[in-house]
Amino acid sequence: MGGGCETVCKSDKIRKGVCYGNHGKGYVDLGRKGIPLPLYSRSGKFSLQLIRDVMQYGGSEIATIALRRANADSPENILDFLPEHLTLLPNTSGARNAEEAVRIARLSRELGCGDFVKIEVIPDAKYLLPDNAETIRATEILAKEGFHVLPYMYPDLIAARRLADAGAAAIMPLGAPIGSNKGLRTKDFIQILIDEIDLPVIVDAGIGAPSQACEAMEMGAAAVMANTAVATADNCPMMAHAFKLAIEAGRAAYLAKLGRVLESGAEASSPSPASYRIKEGSHA
Numbered sequence: 001m002g003g004g005c006e007t008v009c010k011s012d013k014i015r016k017g018v019c020y021g022n023h024g025k026g027y028v029d030l031g032r033k034g035i036p037l038p039l040y041s042r043s044g045k046f047s048l049q050l051i052r053d054v055m056q057y058g059g060s061e062i063a064t065i066a067l068r069r070a071n072a073d074s075p076e077n078i079l080d081f082l083p084e085h086l087t088l089l090p091n092t093s094g095a096r097n098a099e100e101a102v103r104i105a106r107l108s109r110e111l112g113c114g115d116f117v118k119i120e121v122i123p124d125a126k127y128l129l130p131d132n133a134e135t136i137r138a139t140e141i142l143a144k145e146g147f148h149v150l151p152y153m154y155p156d157l158i159a160a161r162r163l164a165d166a167g168a169a170a171i172m173p174l175g176a177p178i179g180s181n182k183g184l185r186t187k188d189f190i191q192i193l194i195d196e197i198d199l200p201v202i203v204d205a206g207i208g209a210p211s212q213a214c215e216a217m218e219m220g221a222a223a224v225m226a227n228t229a230v231a232t233a234d235n236c237p238m239m240a241h242a243f244k245l246a247i248e249a250g251r252a253a254y255l256a257k258l259g260r261v262l263e264s265g266a267e268a269s270s271p272s273p274a275s276y277r278i279k280e281g282s283h284a
Contacts, residue, residue: 176206
């Protein structure tokens, strides 16, 4: 079976909505804001032979598979190319409304993929923008059925609040149109969600460079998804590793708390000569 997948941080185990990172490095708590250190990377644009290297070098943890886009005629099974430690996260790619998304999610559970599901409801074929209203409906239905729902959504505070009320385990706002590599075009709106929603915020779609992933993590995002930026690089495994380092740097910067910004004027990084003279005189 061929197919596409996305990945997240290196987890030792997933249980009760919590993804714990390797060696105590961090975790994504899908029930509330956690302390994450993850990279989401989607392998739908990779050859199967590259998948293992990309996920290994990127430090990925959760592989998201698109069941509806699986190729049953392929002699190769994508699962054979995934590192054993990865946890599968089915998505509802291809769903155009809530009913289709719910049907795909239930199918994934029947196939033994567990209770985690990434909801994608995309009726727009040109810009691939999510339908927030249908996404909220699907989230509410599946959360009541015991799924851990991670919805892909357009960054809108009202919709995000409704997703939280519907039982979402995290929210996944887009940074820019899928596959565009344009970066954090919705940065201000994502920051509002990070500040106002008591759920992990995973930046999904549009991230085109490690520097942009680092910026998202500095903002307080719980995780970042990368697909096209890695898949279109000349050296995919090296780019995946660059994303891993960028995410670690961004998370560390967020925890350290960034320094203040002067809106006007300047401040010397070392004391002026006059200050030295005063200090010298005081010790005379």
